[in-house]
Amino acid sequence: MWDENMTDGLSILQVDETALGVSMGSEISSSNEGDQTHTTEIKAPGSFGRRGNLEVRLAQNATEIDAAQALRYTVFYEEMSAKPDATMRTTKRDVDRFDEFCDHLLVIDHDLVDEDNEGPLPLNAVVGCYRLLRQDVAEQHGGFYTQSEFNIEPLLERAGKNVRFMELGRSCVLPKYRDKKTVELLWKGITQYLIHYNLDVMFGCASFENTNPDELALPLSYLYQNHLTPDAWHVTAREELFVEMNRVAKDDINNRQALRELPPMIRGYVRAGCFIGDGAVVDEQFGTTDVLILFPIAEMNDRYRSKFVAEK
Numbered sequence: 001m002w003d004e005n006m007t008d009g010l011s012i013l014q015v016d017e018t019a020l021g022v023s024m025g026s027e028i029s030s031s032n033e034g035d036q037t038h039t040t041e042i043k044a045p046g047s048f049g050r051r052g053n054l055e056v057r058l059a060q061n062a063t064e065i066d067a068a069q070a071l072r073y074t075v076f077y078e079e080m081s082a083k084p085d086a087t088m089r090t091t092k093r094d095v096d097r098f099d100e101f102c103d104h105l106l107v108i109d110h111d112l113v114d115e116d117n118e119g120p121l122p123l124n125a126v127v128g129c130y131r132l133l134r135q136d137v138a139e140q141h142g143g144f145y146t147q148s149e150f151n152i153e154p155l156l157e158r159a160g161k162n163v164r165f166m167e168l169g170r171s172c173v174l175p176k177y178r179d180k181k182t183v184e185l186l187w188k189g190i191t192q193y194l195i196h197y198n199l200d201v202m203f204g205c206a207s208f209e210n211t212n213p214d215e216l217a218l219p220l221s222y223l224y225q226n227h228l229t230p231d232a233w234h235v236t237a238r239e240e241l242f243v244e245m246n247r248v249a250k251d252d253i254n255n256r257q258a259l260r261e262l263p264p265m266i267r268g269y270v271r272a273g274c275f276i277g278d279g280a281v282v283d284e285q286f287g288t289t290d291v292l293i294l295f296p297i298a299e300m301n302d303r304y305r306s307k308f309v310a311e312k
Contacts, residue, residue: 045196048189051181053111054127056189059104067126068104068170069093075172080209081287094170098133101141105130105189107173107182128173128182130190134197135165145169146205148238149281150292155235159201166194168204168293171265194297202295205281206266207288213243213280216289220280221248222258223266223291229275235292237279243289245280266291273299 047057059065072094076082088094107128113121135156138144144167146152156165168190173182194202208216224245229235236242259267270276277292 045192048192049185050110051185053109054177054181054185055108055110056185057106057108058189059106061120063120064106064126065099065104066093067121067123068106068129068131069095069099070123071126071129071174072170072172075174076286079175083285083287096145098131098141098145098169101133101137103132103134103193105132105186105193107177107185109177127177128186129171130168130186131170132190132193133167133169134199138167146203146292149205149241149283149290150277150279151236151238152203152292155233158232163201164197164199165201165203166197166199168202200297202293202297204293205283205290206263206269206293207283207286207290208263208266209287210289211282211284211287213247213282213289216261216280217247218253218258219261219266220245220289220291221250222253222255223262223270223276224278225250225253226255227270227274227276229277229294233275233294233296235277235294237277237281237292241279241281243280243282245276245278245291266293269293269295275299 045057046060047055049056059068070093073084073088073092076094077084077088082094084094106126108121108125109127110125112125133144144152146167146169159165171186173186190202193199208219210216213220259270262270272295274293274295277294281290282288283290
């Protein structure tokens with residue numbers, strides 16, 4: 001799940017076109033055919049960058065993952081309308097089985113860290129996070145979180161081994177930090193991670209904070225009619241969960257109004273060139289209606305390229 005309470009800073013995601021890519025067409029293809037360097041032994045850098053007091057890096061230990069889980073609980077369950085189970089309510093942590101083997105991307109506020117103390121990172125110093133799951137890791141641990149809502153298995157089979165996928169999820173940022181600086185840092189981290197592991201496609205569930213699809217008829221219809229996955233990348237919601245997105249006739253859609261009704265995260269992805277899967281899913285636990293975001297990196301709008309690769 002992507003948190004809709006982040007700013008529209010996703011629209012600034014830019015990637016080096018020569019560093020990674022997967023070409024669209026009648027078939028899925030990759031620029032990395034024959035490349036055997038993509039292994040779980042390649043370790044990503046601990047830190048991806050810093051701006052002033054904020055740093056973006058991967059969690060380095062269980063304590064830092066715990067801080068991300070605490071942040072997620074604060075945003076999803078206390079600020080938003082997710083429903084915790086008894087254990088989550090007691091521990092005030094958002095936890096699931098995927099946490100153990102995912103990488104956790106953190107934004108850390110160093111103003112809240114005693115730099116002279118080499119002890120654990122303070123819990124409140126983690127102010128933003130993303131959860132990253134590479135395909136090779138997912139295959140060793142029973143698949144992706146997204147597979148619980150969307151039928152992505154046929155896509156993975158069509159793509160074959162030369163197209164490398166990464167799932168994004170569980171993103172959130174504390175209200176005080178929901179600004180361009182924080183989101184740019186998160187996306188710098190994601191971009192560097194993609195390049196480091198030579199990945200081609202990002203995907204994951206993105207959310208509307210509403211469980212009534214009828215109230216989301218305009219933005220869902222807009223996404224379906226303007227950004228649906230083409231045949232080569234086609235993905236549908238699981239049959240038993242499928243909610244029709246095409247609810248308003250195309251001639252009756254005001255595109256400008258529909259864009260305004262998109263959550264900032266989804267709007268940013270749309271502007272950058274993502275595709276949307278066919279069918280939405282209502283997630284009662286999180287109080288959301290989810291759509292599938294699919295983002296072949298080579299399909300990114302030219303306007304959104306090359307910013308974060310050269311920066312250190």
